[in-house]
Amino acid sequence: MRGVIAHYRELDALVEGIETFRNANLGEVTVYSPTPRHEIEHAVHAPPSGVRRFTLIGGLLGATFGFWIAIWVSRYWPLVVGGKPVSSWVPYTIFGFEVMVLVGALATVFGMFIHSRIPRLTHAVGYDPRFSSGDFGLWVACDPDKAAEVEQIMHRTGAVEVRRER
Amino acid sequence: MASVARPVPAKDVEIRQRPNIASADVQLPAVRDYEQVDREITATLSPTGAWYLGLAVAVFFLLTGIAAWMYQIQQGLGVAGYNPPVMWGVYIITFVFWIGIGHAGTLISAILYLFRAGFRTTIYRCAEAMTVFAVMTAGLFPILHLGRPWKFFWLVPYPNWRWLWPQFKSPLVWDVFAILTYLTVSTTFLYLGLVPDIAVLRDRETNPIRRRIYAVLSLGWRNTDREWRHFARMYLFLAAFSTPLVLSVHSVVSFDFSMSLVPGWHTTIFPPYFVAGAIFSGLGMVFTIIIPIRKWFGLKHYVTLNHLDAAAKLCLFTSLVVGSAYMTEWFMAWYSALQVEQDFFWNRLFGQWWWSSAILYTCNMVLPLSLFSQRLRRNTTWLFILSIFINIGMWFERFVIVVPSLSHEFNPWQWTSYAPTWVDYAILAGSFGWFSMWFLLFIKQFPVIAIAEVKEIVAPRLRTEHEHGIDVAGLHVDYERETPGEKE
Numbered sequence: 001m002r003g004v005i006a007h008y009r010e011l012d013a014l015v016e017g018i019e020t021f022r023n024a025n026l027g028e029v030t031v032y033s034p035t036p037r038h039e040i041e042h043a044v045h046a047p048p049s050g051v052r053r054f055t056l057i058g059g060l061l062g063a064t065f066g067f068w069i070a071i072w073v074s075r076y077w078p079l080v081v082g083g084k085p086v087s088s089w090v091p092y093t094i095f096g097f098e099v100m101v102l103v104g105a106l107a108t109v110f111g112m113f114i115h116s117r118i119p120r121l122t123h124a125v126g127y128d129p130r131f132s133s134g135d136f137g138l139w140v141a142c143d144p145d146k147a148a149e150v151e152q153i154m155h156r157t158g159a160v161e162v163r164r165e166r
Numbered sequence: 167m168a169s170v171a172r173p174v175p176a177k178d179v180e181i182r183q184r185p186n187i188a189s190a191d192v193q194l195p196a197v198r199d200y201e202q203v204d205r206e207i208t209a210t211l212s213p214t215g216a217w218y219l220g221l222a223v224a225v226f227f228l229l230t231g232i233a234a235w236m237y238q239i240q241q242g243l244g245v246a247g248y249n250p251p252v253m254w255g256v257y258i259i260t261f262v263f264w265i266g267i268g269h270a271g272t273l274i275s276a277i278l279y280l281f282r283a284g285f286r287t288t289i290y291r292c293a294e295a296m297t298v299f300a301v302m303t304a305g306l307f308p309i310l311h312l313g314r315p316w317k318f319f320w321l322v323p324y325p326n327w328r329w330l331w332p333q334f335k336s337p338l339v340w341d342v343f344a345i346l347t348y349l350t351v352s353t354t355f356l357y358l359g360l361v362p363d364i365a366v367l368r369d370r371e372t373n374p375i376r377r378r379i380y381a382v383l384s385l386g387w388r389n390t391d392r393e394w395r396h397f398a399r400m401y402l403f404l405a406a407f408s409t410p411l412v413l414s415v416h417s418v419v420s421f422d423f424s425m426s427l428v429p430g431w432h433t434t435i436f437p438p439y440f441v442a443g444a445i446f447s448g449l450g451m452v453f454t455i456i457i458p459i460r461k462w463f464g465l466k467h468y469v470t471l472n473h474l475d476a477a478a479k480l481c482l483f484t485s486l487v488v489g490s491a492y493m494t495e496w497f498m499a500w501y502s503a504l505q506v507e508q509d510f511f512w513n514r515l516f517g518q519w520w521w522s523s524a525i526l527y528t529c530n531m532v533l534p535l536s537l538f539s540q541r542l543r544r545n546t547t548w549l550f551i552l553s554i555f556i557n558i559g560m561w562f563e564r565f566v567i568v569v570p571s572l573s574h575e576f577n578p579w580q581w582t583s584y585a586p587t588w589v590d591y592a593i594l595a596g597s598f599g600w601f602s603m604w605f606l607l608f609i610k611q612f613p614v615i616a617i618a619e620v621k622e623i624v625a626p627r628l629r630t631e632h633e634h635g636i637d638v639a640g641l642h643v644d645y646e647r648e649t650p651g652e653k654e
Contacts, residue, residue, distance in 0.1 A: 011627065030391065041391070048399075049396045094340045098343040101410070102346075104403075106354070132362075132365050
């Protein structure tokens with residue numbers, strides 16, 4: 001992957017850089033930040049996360065499985081007591097709820113993994129350990145012919161360190 | 167994920183820093199920048215002599231408990247002090263106790279997150295770890311309570327050669343699933359919340375082996391905007407799942423009692439009463455853990471008195487809820503006009519078990535009233551002492567629920583007594599050793615304060631004054647170890 005990586009010390013400089021690159025349309029932008037900041041989220045203009053779909057589907061599947069296995073088991077080996085229904089939904093709600101939470105939560109985590117593209121066991125191009133400490137990073141994926149222009153914008157918006165990666 | 171990312175305007179600074187203000191303010195005036203957060207929190211990971219000593223003591227108690235359990239397996243459950251019909255004793259009491267301890271962790275990490283209570287930020291990691299280890303401890307006790315503990319997996323519905331399945335109408339089966347779900351979701355919540363912090367450790371680590379381990383555990387986390395966006399959404403949904411889960415788990419535990427017809431157990435107040443008691447006991451344990459940690463690890467400027475003050479208010483509130491539940495029980499016994507219920511409560515309060523009830527009410531209803539005093543809420547010595555009383559009181563609450571009911575059922579010929587044996591006490595001590603061992607190991611491998619979330623409430627470096635009115639210089643005071651208003 002080719003592109004240019006910039007280090008920013010200040011948050012507002014980074015935000016200016018993100019907005020400039022978004023308007024200039026010079027390449028795909030990735031922001032590195034030691035902590036989530038609403039300013040970055042607004043500047044990036046990312047679509048809503050798709051993790052919620054995994055949560056919904058996982059929760060529904062879990063609840064369905066929880067009720068199904070309890071009903072199936074009670075019908076497979078019926079214990080008729082006092083003429084009461086063999087499959088009684090009231091106590092099975094507890095089991096259905098617990099399995100809904102379990103499967104829904106695990107599906108949510110799975111969805112986050114899919115969307116965030118983790119686990120990742122290889123080093124990402126341009127990543128610097130300082131991005132988990134105090135610095136912000138801005139990676140712009142671009143062809144070498146546009147790299148000079150990208151570097152110029154980065155310097156102008158307040159980047160303290162700029163380098164090309166290939 | 168911290169709840170409040172935007173610092174308050176500079177005009178509020180004076181109000182924030184006035185000493186002895188009862189406030190849940192999330193600001194950390196003595197924390198200047200992100201590097202300081204990394205440096206000070208990762209510095210707590212170096213083992214010390216006191217830590218090794220604490221670990222040795224914990225392992226000693228654990229080994230004592232294991233030895234007692236081995237003796238019990240060899241001799242049979244009779245060595246555990248059961249006296250028919252009192253066939254539930256210290257193990258079930260301690261099971262409910264530890265499950266309850268876990269609840270405050272989820273309250274702080276999930277419920278307070280949804281309520282945007284900023285004071286949770288610096289204490290939630292400890293509380294969450296406490297939850298996981300407390301549930302791990304609690305899960306052992308139903309197994310210890312079994313005559314043939316190696317058959318515990320019979321409660322799990324798995325295809326076996328005779329196609330025998332568990333009874334899904336039994337509260338004991340609900341218990342298994344509630345606790346396993348709770349353990350799984352709490353552990354997931356703790357681990358995934360740790361991932362960005364493990365990435366910090368990975369990037370700072372110089373030892374290649376440890377660095378490699380951290381690299382694997384961090385899942386290749388790189389702090390990209392994409393990762394944070396999906397992470398935040400996942401965290402929100404996990405919190406939203408954990409909130410009803412934590413309420414359901416102790417409700418299910420209370421069904422173990424309330425689904426029976428035993429006097430004192432067969433009551434509809436049990437689920438909310440158990441949940442409130444659980445959160446109350448867990449907050450007590452949070453204080454027991456966090457107060458020494460903030461002192462010994464030099465983290466008083468992270469876990470400030472404002473945070474403890476806010477948590478103490480929550481503790482007071484849950485104490486009042488629990489106290490009103492106790493009084494409702496007395497009222498219902500009188501109002502029901504059932505002789506067996508009234509006799510049982512008389513025996514609990516003034517008869518055979520008066521001493522355990524006295525401990526319970528003193529520790530859980532009377533002493534926490536001291537938290538109405540702002541001075542005592544901000545006095546860490548008193549908070550620590552009170553937390554010990556709350557832990558004792560909440561263990562005795564479960565004692566008072568379990569033992570007096572079983573020893574004073576419907577017919578006088580059934581009435582009996584109960585006294586734990588040395589095996590019970592050794593296993594109880596072993597459970598504290600087990601819990602402490604895991605917790606001590608945790609605090610030296612992973613940050614006890616969430617680094618990424620603390621950075622959310624620390625004002626970022628800015629080139630110019632922010633359009634929202636954020637002025638870094640205006641928000642910060644000179645760095646000092648003691649937070650303004652700190653009196654100990």
